Amino acid sequence: MGASYLAVGWNRQKKIYDWFIFAFCALYLTTFIAVTALYNPDYTFETALIRSTATLAILLLHVILSIGPLTRINKKFLPLLYNRRHLGVTMFSVALIHGSFSMLQFHALGNVNPFVSLFTSNTQYNSVSQFPFQALGFFALVIFFLMAITSHDFWLHTLSPKIWKALHMFVYLAYFLVIMHVMLGVVQYETNPVLFVMVLAGAATLVTLHLVAGTKEVRKDNRIFKLKKEGFVYVCESQDVPDNCAKIFCIDKERIALFRFENKLYAIHNVCKHQGGPLGEGQIIDGCITCPWHGYQYLPQNGQSPPPFKEKVSTYIVTVEGSQVWLNPQPLPEGTERSGAAIIIPDKQIIENVQ
Amino acid sequence: MSNNEFYIGWMPKAPGGFARHTKKVIIALLILTITVGVLLAISQKKFGTGQFEFGQLTNITGVYFKEPVPAIKVMSGKDLLGRSAYITIPLIGYGKSGADGILLDLEKLQHVDLNKKEITLKGTLLYNDGKLLMQIDAADNPLVSVNKTAGENMLPLQKELGEQTIQGEIVDPKCFFGVMKPGEGKPHKDCAIRCISGGIPPVLKVTNKEGDCNYYLLVGAHGEKMNEAVKEFVATPVAVKAKVVAYDDWVILYVTDQKGISPIAGWQLVKPGSQAISCIARCIK
Amino acid sequence: MIKPLRKRHLQIWTALAVLLPLGIIGARIATPKFPAQTLLQPDAAKPLPDILKQREKDNYIVFIRSNPQRSAFQLEWLNKNPLTWPSATIYKVPKGSSVNKGILIGRIESRGTYRFTVDAAFEPEKLSTAQLILYDFIHEQIIDTINF
Incomplete structure (x- = not known):
């Protein structure tokens, strides 16, 4: 709550929240890269970085999207909601690292501009298995970018809560794009079903939480006042x-x-x-x-x-x-x-x- | 937690019930983070054994052949039965480009036709599974010396293996043999298309039931480049109908015609090559 | 949240409840399968019936084969893993000698079985004074030494 705008209105709980975000991200990245190096002595750091940031961003996205319905089901989850925006900006930053390195790795040093390459290398939009999955990730990243730069209260007031909320609801489209980016991308290559099962389990969890919380709210809204x-x-x-x-x-x-x-x-x-x-x-x-x-x-x-x-x-x-x-x-x-x-x-x- | 407890983020401390619950959530997230990280890391497909000697330049002396793809043939000697041990090293350029441009520039600069001449090249080696390639970069002054024209004994040994239909995956050899991991499959598809589009000769990776692989270079029916024609078939299962020629230690597939490469199965919403798709592709481009 | 927003959330998630499983399972079903194909290389000769010697290493198994009459000999090299050297050639050298004094047997490439016709110097008794060297002639370095 503020009468004027600060970059971040720090308080003790926000600081604790942010330290936990940092610690969890560092823990995940370290775990993923260390285990990859251990199991795959032939690994390359670029690939480990691209994959670790990708999977971390998706994990964070699942946590972010589950906080809303969880708080509606159980108020004890409210402390997680309090600084959710920092979690969102962190997720975008991690996804940006993934996107930037992928652009460098797959599209730089070619005979066309990397962004042109992104949309014109693979044009098999008519195929399921060959669909240009990188474009899906790019559009999801654009949505996350718009959400991250407008996450401050200044933009909430400038754009009006209605427009701001509408913009931020695009996160659901971004989530769908991310899931399809994974399914039409790396899942088409990996033979181990772990990633596929995790994506399915993550989506099932989010759908269930949102539908349970949503129907609970609908019941409240549908009460009829006769007198x-x-x-x-x-x-x-x-x-x-x-x-x-x-x-x-x-x-x-x-x-x-x-x-x-x-x-x-x-x-x-x-x-x-x-x-x-x-x-x-x-x-x-x-x-x-x-x-x-x-x-x-x-x-x-x-x-x-x-x-x-x-x-x-x-x-x-x-x-x-x-x-x-x-x-x-x-x-x-x-x-x-x-x-x-x-x-x-x-x-x-x-x-x-x-x- | 008492029902009356109320959490406010800007208060210095959360009420006891909220704090206890949050601690449990943190522990659950900790377990989730480690579990997801470990499971995803160990479930990755094994990384390839490709090597790219990044930053390390090596001088190689051998006979340069312009066709079927720019390559340098290096001899290690002959055995008692007179058989040669040699290795043919296809040449590629810096980044996602072929070596043709650099070699053409070198020929112009030196006023010499390098074809079939013994030369010494300086470049970066990349190799995997018995195949060796060399990246030459104009910035490294790759042409060290030009010697005599090679003798007849250095000319490629050719053995025709007839017309065959061979199934596999088209890859760009630069990434596959060393620069990227994975340098194949869907995640790498765009990069492979960009590399092949930049002039790196396409290679058909063929795998048998035991998981052993062979790698065949793809050229047109008359030895012409077919980089543009193979682009839409990269990183997907394909069948290639071609005249097969063992060309020293590489197998060359002279693809019969434009229809010599066809995709195997896969869901297609619209038939490949249909007008609707070519229109969409043009619009996107 | 206002009621229309709550309603929109529920509508979106109802739609996602249909679209996500369709997308996830559809993409999984569409995953391409790469067919197996008989390889053209190595084009190895037929194996001789008798195994006279055998050495097993992490990346390969080496056999000395012969016919029953001991008039023909073969070096069989079963390459189990992809090579991680630019080149790999096999030399037979007198024990303790360098590659320069060796006899070239042949070159190993991709995974698979390689068979090289060799002379009577590969009789087991004579082999005790010799060794095989796997040599990378590009980097001019010895990869491995095999003693029988």
């Missing part, structure tokens, strides 16, 4: 909302987070202005609704980030009738202040609490 009056919708009983936490309701295609704070109920748009994190899965910390993804904060009373920050989300009107909570799904302009709906605590409960 309606004067623009308000009955959503729940007041005691259903835990203190300093929220319940999320999807009404008219929008998710609304209903927070309970100091025995009052406040509704705000569920989507964080930063990266679209689910605010309703956050908590109220120091009087601020705090996003579970990156810790962006908003005041429950008006949906505004506390000064000097400038983010604002839409707010909604809530009323409480007896124990029933009614919510108007018509959003108020972003940052609109409205009073919270006081929860009517039954006398019996007050007596019990006092006792």
Whole structure:
């Protein structure tokens, strides 16, 4: 969360995260190259480098793509999400080493420009086994490049979250391109099925995680609210909302987070202005609704980030009738202040609490 | 972990439950990283035994023959029965190019026809599985000396083996015999096409049931270069119909005609050579 | 995430659930098989029936063969692994002598079986005073020495 932009807003957990990324990458590259050298005394370092960076980038891509659904299935994975962008930039850097060395090795010192060579050496686009697989890797790398250079919050705000998210969803296309790059490339050469099995297992894991997490979300979105009056919708009983936490309701295609704070109920748009994190899965910390993804904060009373920050989300009107909570799904302009709906605590409960 | 625990990235420490879970995830990732690294490394196809004496120049004296491919024939002597031990070393250029251009330049510069003359060349050797090639680079001043015209005894021994159809894989000999590992197969296909396109003579790699290999040079029916014609058949199983001639220690395949090379099996979405594909290929080019 | 974005994610992964297995398995099925082919080289002579001597090394096995009458002799060289030298020629030399004093037997190339006709000097009794040298004449260095 920032009022101005820094290259990286370092904090302790980001530093720890980045050290782990570095250590894991170094461990993988060392392991791959050392075992290759041990098993293949005739190996060449260029090939070991091309292969180790390729497989590391794919491993990182699988980890990156599994973090999202894992956090939706189990919140304990949130620490992995916090600095996922650094993981993405690392993956791109590793893939870039692979791509650059491959271009040098396979296309440099020829009779045409290496980039022309990339697309014109093999033109068997009509064949499955002979398909020019390197072009697939190139386009995937272009997508990763665009994602890496726009990964900073500056670009998120400049491009708008909608465009930024749309651009970053191209990672799924890139993933497909990478898988086909491997399958139509090195798998056509290797005789040992290990790589094929790993690619298949990786894809199966990612598809399963995304479908499980996705259908779980769909179930939440498909709840039907039958009781309606004067623009308000009955959503729940007041005691259903835990203190300093929220319940999320999807009404008219929008998710609304209903927070309970100091025995009052406040509704705000569920989507964080930063990266679209689910605010309703956050908590109220120091009087601020705090996003579970990156810790962006908003005041429950008006949906505004506390000064000097400038983010604002839409707010909604809530009323409480007896124990029933009614919510108007018509959003108020972003940052609109409205009073919270006081929860009517039954006398019996007050007596019990006092006792 | 208490249900009330909440993780915020910018806080100095993660709550206990999150920290414990993250530690477990790190251990799982550690196991995954090492397992994937080891499994992928040991499952790689064995690297070839090709050698490229990068940075090491060697002088070779022998008789230069321009055809069927530029090569230098080096004698090591004769045995008691009068048989010669010699090695024919095809010549290739720097990078992804053939040696023809460099040799032509040398001939122009020295005002001499090098064909069938005993010469000393300086270059970089690359070799594998009994075949030796030499890279000559204009920057190394490769022509050390030009001696006399070779005697009749040095002329290539030719033995016609008839017309045959031979199955194998077309490779570029520079990469295959030493410069790259692997210098064959799909991952190397683009590079092989680029090398062959640059004038390096194509070679058909043939493998028997035991995994032993032979390597045959490919030329046109009349000994002309067919580098451009073989490009689309590189690194894929092919059948080559050719007149076979044992030419000293190399076998030369004089491919009967343009249709003498055909792919074996493989999924084709559109028939090779169809108008749609040639149009796409032209557009891409 | 907003609902349309969640929906798009699910649509994409539903599509990938179909496309990925199709692509992966299709590509695997399409992997080309390189056919085996009878080789033209080495064009070795037929082996003589009797094995008189045998030496086994990591990369090759060497046999001295003969006919039952001991009137013809053959050196059989079974090359098990690809050579990693520019050239490999076999010389027979008196024990302790250099290649210059040797007799050239022949050259080894790719993997396979090579048979060279040799003279009566390869009778087992006479071989005890000689040795075979595998020599790289390009780099002018001895690769290996074989004693019988």
